[in-house]
Every structure is written in C-alpha cells, then in structure tokens.
Amino acid sequence: ELKVEQNPLFLSMQEGKNYTIYCNYSTTSDRLYWYRQDPGKSLESLFVLLSNGAVKQEGRLMASLDTKARLSTLHITAAVHDLSATYFCAGPRGNQFYFGTGTSLTVIP
C-alpha cells in the first residue's frame, strides 16, 4: 500500500500571494500525479511527474518531485480566484492510484 498525505488540508489565501502544497508518500515511487477537482466535478489532470527532479509549470502552478525525499510540491504563484478548488496528489502502486487527502484551496479577493 502507498500512503499519501497532503498538507495543508485547507488553505485560504489572498489573491496575489504565493503558497506551497505538500504531498508526502510512504514508499518509493518514481512518478506522481496532481489533479484539480472543482465542487461536484471530476478530476482534471494538472501534472504528470515522471522522475526524480521533475519540475513542470503551467500558468501560476508549478509542481516538482523529489523521489528521494518522497515529496512532491505544488507551488502557487500570485494566486487568483480561479484557482479555488481542491487539489489532489496521487501515486501509483500496483494497478491502482493512491490519492492524498486533498487540499481545499480558497483564494480570497
């Protein structure tokens, strides 16, 4: 089993500010996925991180993976209201994905 923990669980931040969401996982995994979920909606793929040291950026979001530390981060730069959503990281083990607890992000004007 792969245990995946995220923190914080809830994040309220002002527009324009920066923040980082952390995703720790329990055993070695050389890939990690980030998803966004809006209320009542499905999981939208944000980033696929495939190797140690991988860094990907899309707009105001940047994700990185450190397989040695078993840590992935999702960094938000100059937050805007449209980024309000729940963010999940997920790691594969066997033939399933293990999801983190999710981080509910609210960006306040």
Next chain:
Amino acid sequence: EPEVTQTPSHQVTQMGQEVILRCVPISNHLYFYWYRQILGQKVEFLVSFYNNEISEKSEIFDDQFSVERPDGSNFTLKIRSTKLEDSAMYFCASSPGTASYNEQFFGPGTRLTVL
C-alpha cells in the same frame, strides 16, 4: 480529444436496490478502474480490470460489488443491494497500460444517492 464517459450523471435509489453504473473508457485503453469519493473525502480505489478479469480490488469492493465488460465498449459497476453508505461519487478511469507506468484518465463521475 478522446475522453471517458459515464452514465447516468446522477442516480437515486432506495436502500436494498441494485444499481448499475456505466462507463465507456477511451477506446484504445486496456486497463479500466472504478474509484469512489464520499462527499468531502478523498478518492478511494475500488477495482481495476484488465483482459476481462479483475486485476486488483480494495477492501471496499466486497461481494456486493461486481464489474463487467459486457461488450467491446462498456465497462459497468454493479452494486447488488445498496446501502446508505454507498452514497458517493463513482469515477471510472482508463489507462493505456498498467497504472504503475501510465496516467489514468477519469470520467465525469456518477453521483449515487441511496435513500
């Protein structure tokens, strides 16, 4: 762009009734999955399916649950006798290869409400 589709989007049923949730995975994908998400909680794995067989299942996937690929396109999840605690969003996903090395693509979900 190909996508996973699910029907119905919302299903309301009485406790003890059988429900079938339907999914059409992406056409050239070989692995299919069901996950569920109870309101406000994380996404939990139920079952994976490959080559017309279950390849992995979680503790949640007990004898009340079954999966089937009745034809070349549909992938179904049946809950035999629904309980109140089965109320959740159910997501179907598919991937071209095993989850260890391939991204999973998720459908829009079916919200199941058991009364």
